[in-house]
Amino acid sequence: MKTHVKALIVGGGAVGCGIAYHLAKAGWDTMLVERDELTAGSTWHAAGLLPLFNMGYATSHIHDYSVKLYAALEADTGLNAGFTRCGNLRMAQTDARMDEYMLYSATAETVGIEHEFLTPAQIKERWPLVRTEDLKGALFHPTDGYINPADVTQAMAKGARMAGCTIERRIQVNGYDWNGEEWVVTCDRMIEKGGNLVPSGEPFQIRAEHVVTATGNHAQRTARLLGIKIAAIPVEHQYIVTERDPALAEWRAAGNPEHPVLRDADAKWYVREERGGWILGPYEEGAPARFPYEVPAGFRADLFPLDLERIEEEYMSFIHRIPTSEEVGLKDDFNGPICYTPDGNPLVGPAPGLRNMWLAEGFSFGITAAGGVGHYLAQMMTAREAEIDMASLDPRRFGRWMTTEYATRKNEESYAHVFVLHHPDEERPAARPLRTAPAYDRQIAAGAQMGQVNGWERPNYYGPVDAPEGFDHDARSFRRGGWWEYAKTEAQAIRETAGLIDASAFAKHWVSGPGATAFLDWFTTNKLPKVGRINLTYALTEAGTTRTEYTIVRRREDGYYLVSAGAWADYDADNLRKLAEEMGGEFGPVHIHEVTNQWGVFALAGPNSRAILNELIRAPDPATALSNKRFPWLSARDIELGMCPTVAIRVAYTGELGWELHHPVEFGRYLWDQLIAAGEKHGMKLVGARAQNWLRQEKSYRAFGTELGRDATPLEAGLDRFVDLDKNFNGKQAMLDTGIRSKCVTLLIDGPGDADPWGREGLFLDGEKIGRLTSGGYSVAFGKQIGMGYVRPDLSEPGTKLKLRMFGELWDAEVTEDSPFDPSNARIRVDG
Known part of the structure; x- marks a missing residue:
């Protein structure tokens, strides 16, 4: 058996096999080890469905790739993968569900996934049993369709073996040690004893440059061995198989095609044909998480007892939807563990704090994702990045604050x-x-309706404290919800006038030391600022x-305060x-400290913001302390607001005169009260994240996770002014070599009167898809919809007229100049 490989896959x-297939195809010396038999985990009891439907851009690409790969596997390997391409019918009982499907259709269209809408009459004509x-x-x-998971x-x-991969069964990993150059993985052979697998007690080691964990239900054991946190914990999923349905058998005997996989989303189940009967898979309330710490040693290809009472409602709705099933008995049942994560997306990418350690964990739709994840993770490992932005699946999106109870409750x-x-809001x-x-x-108390980002509660908007009768703060919509006004x-x-935004969830880092300046100059694209x-x-x-x-604030010659997106602190x-460690001693000592929890942030913006701060500032010359001369745009000052020491940064994400007020977090309540009192006579309102998102689009401010990501360069994003090509920085040559494949633009849209784009919609010219939105909303400055997105470079000039698809219709959209609101930034620079 090999004892040294370039890549070791565990699971x-x-x-795991999808990753092995693609890494081996990429020419890497690859080995896969499995503690039991291939497919012995959740794979063996999976229903094998291949749902292309997904709201996420990256996940849609992954699922689409998998389905295409599976159709070609037999030609490549000689093995029939058991793929039945019968189609997938997602039914809707409500108008809101149809709105959801139309929003998904926008994502599918941008990815290139084939789909069509059917009326109830068309459904009945094709499949009369429904x-x-x-x-x-x-x-x-x-x-x-569906596939045989095994x-x-x-x-x-x-296919992996044919490409040179070694696969070893009955090997359990018991330890991971990084020696500075490679991983030393301690293993033991598993032997059968009394129906259980137990270690042989003869440990050995495998050395690998890279390790990928795809350990499924055993993710918590993997986390403990690696000394990290992994948000993947299994939840029970049960499905039942019925006896033969005579009506279905008659339908098929008459030469009719197999029914598509049926999904009644409003009834919370899927159904497909199975040997003349039906498989029903519900997603009910109350399914418990299992194995929050470790899978019991004796649990192998085992199942849990079926809980029919828990799925009674779903079972009855299945009978309602397919009436012929009412007299059909149950033939078999499955209730097994399937891994979930708090947001439902898998964990794919680098393990936090560990070099050359990759995670592929938390797959609730593992059969659908396996091929695509193998493809894109192999790209990340061999080419240092995937061709699509995989940030939404990055394992580091869940911070170190996450606990077992949190993951358990959120996964359920x-x-x-x-x-x-799945409303976007x-x-x-x-x-x-x-x-x-x-x-x-x-x-x-002021009516804040909260959202959550990285575990932080953050106001989305402020509704009425005494809500009028019938007003529902929790009402969601694919159009303009109750929060819109x-x-x-x-x-x-x-x-x-002015608005006050709590931006405390911003990620914040303090970078200092003798090597900090040289490191950050290499690490980032722009010139470093001067002190202050x-x-x-x-x-x-x-x-x-x-x-x-990053917003970089230079506090001293060798001390920098970095502010970045709130959802990405651990990332x-x-x-x-x-990267600081990788560069070693090239720049000198660099000290990096995350200080997110030490600093609160209030963003005060609007024409009256200077007047509000003048009420609070304590300075020898308060009348001029905030003037352009004393406090210019894009500068930072230590000021005192009442009794609160504050690092004030003259910048505003909304494009108005404004300051970010970074303060020691323990002063947060005091400073908030002072700002509320001072702002009252100046017309200040409390403002949430949704209004801020609209306003930043009026200024064409790109946001990480939407316009900015790992699939576009800053030059493609139109950020040339923040890229200093006269210096050397990480990724510079690769950026230049990439060229301009598409360009980020801002568009004003004449859309429907009751809806705004969400940032997932396709852009068209003469019926051809030429781009897509990445952000969307409403512009109070222009009184119409606004959006940002990417188009072909030749269509990025202001004045270009395009079409945007919303709710199945095409609407006029025009490319504007960057920063269509106040393009000269006169309002930001206004003196006082």
Whole structure:
């Protein structure tokens, strides 16, 4: 057996074999070890469905790649993967569900996934066994279907072996040690004893440059061995197999095609044909998480007892939808563990704090994802980045603050939400509130309706404290929800008077030491600011795309305060530390400290913001302390606001005169109260994240995770002014070599009167898809919809007229100049 390889994969389910297949195809010396037999985990009891439907851009690409790969596996390996391409019919009982499907259709269209909408009459005509009188319609994927999980896993395993991969069964990993150059993985052979697998007691080692863990239900054991946190914990999923349905048998005997996989999302189940009967898989409330710490030693290809009472409602709705099933008995049942994560997306990418350690964990749709994850993770490992932005699946999106109870509760919620309407403005309630800033109670009392980012509670908007009868703060919509008018009022306040935003969730890092200046100069694209000044800049991937956006405040010659997106604190910390360590002594000592929890941030913006601060500032010359001469745009000053020491940064994400007020977090409640009192006579309103998102689009301010990501360079994002090509920085040559494949633009849109784009919609010219939105909303300045996105470079000039698809219709959209609101920044620079 090999004892040294370039890549070692731990876990022999569908995901592990998909990764092995692609790494071996890429020419890497690859080995896979499995503690039991291939497919012995969740793979063996999976229903084998291949749902292309997904709201996420990256996940849609992954699923689409998998389906195409599985159709070609037999030609490549000689093994039939058991793929049945019968289609997938997602039925809708409500108009809201149809709106969801139309929003998904926008994502599918940008990815290139074939689909069509069907009326109830068309459904009944094609599949008369399905009851349709209470349906609004359906979304149909003709290329979808199902596959035999064991067969597709074995086919990918064979393909991996054919490409040179070694696969070893009955080997358990018991330890991981990094020796500075490679991983030393301690293993033991597993032997059968009394029906259980037990270690032989004869440990040995495998050395590997890279390790990938795809350990499925054993993710918590993997986390403990690695000394990290992994948010993957299994949840029970049960499905039942019925006896033969005579009506179905008659339908097929007459030469009719197999039914598509049927999904009644409003009833929370899927159904497909199985040997003349039906498989019913519900996603019910109350499914418990299992194995929050470790899978019991004796649990192998085992199942849990079926709990029919828990799925009674779903079972009855199945009978309603397919009436012929009422007299059909149950033939078999399965209730096994399937891994989930708090947001339902898998964990794919670098392990936090560990070099050359890669995670592929938390797959609730592992069969669907296995091929695509193998493809894109192999790209990340061999080419240093995937061709699509994989940040939404990055394992570091869940911070070190995460606990077992949090992951357990959120994963149970994630399971129950599989078929819940996925509104773009949805906020799931489990395990909340958790991380709160000091002014949280004040904000709640003022009507704040909270969202969650990286565990932090953050106001989305402020609704009425005494809500009128019938007003529902929790009402969600794919169109303009109940919050829309309140967000509009907030946005108008910032444009006309002033608004106060709690931005404490921003990620913050302190970088210092003798090597800090040289390191950050290499790490980022822009010139470093002088002491007391700030710059906007970007850190790149090795592929030349955007890893992170930073506001850098230079506090002293060798001390820098870095501010970045709130959802990415651990992601940014890990990248900073790894790259500083990788460069070794080239720049001298660099000290990196995450200080997110030490500093609160209030953003005050609007024409009256200077007047409000003048009420509070304590200085020898308060009348001029905030003037352009004493406090210019893009500078930082230590000031005192009442009794609160504050690092004030003259910048505003909303494009108005404004300051970010960074303060020691323990002063948060005091400073909030002072600002509220001072702002009252100046017309200040409290403002949430949704209004801020609209306003930043009026200024064409790109946001990480939407316009900015690991699939586009800063030059493609139109950020040339923040890229200093006269200096050497990480990823520079790769960025230049990439060229300009597409360009980021801002568009004003004449869309429907009751809806705004969400940032997922396709852009068209003469019926051809030429780009897509990445952000969307409403512009109070222009009185119409606004959006940002990417188009072909030749279509990026202001005045270019395009079409945008929303709710199945095409609407006029025009490319504007960058920063269509106040393009000269006169309002930001206004003196006083």
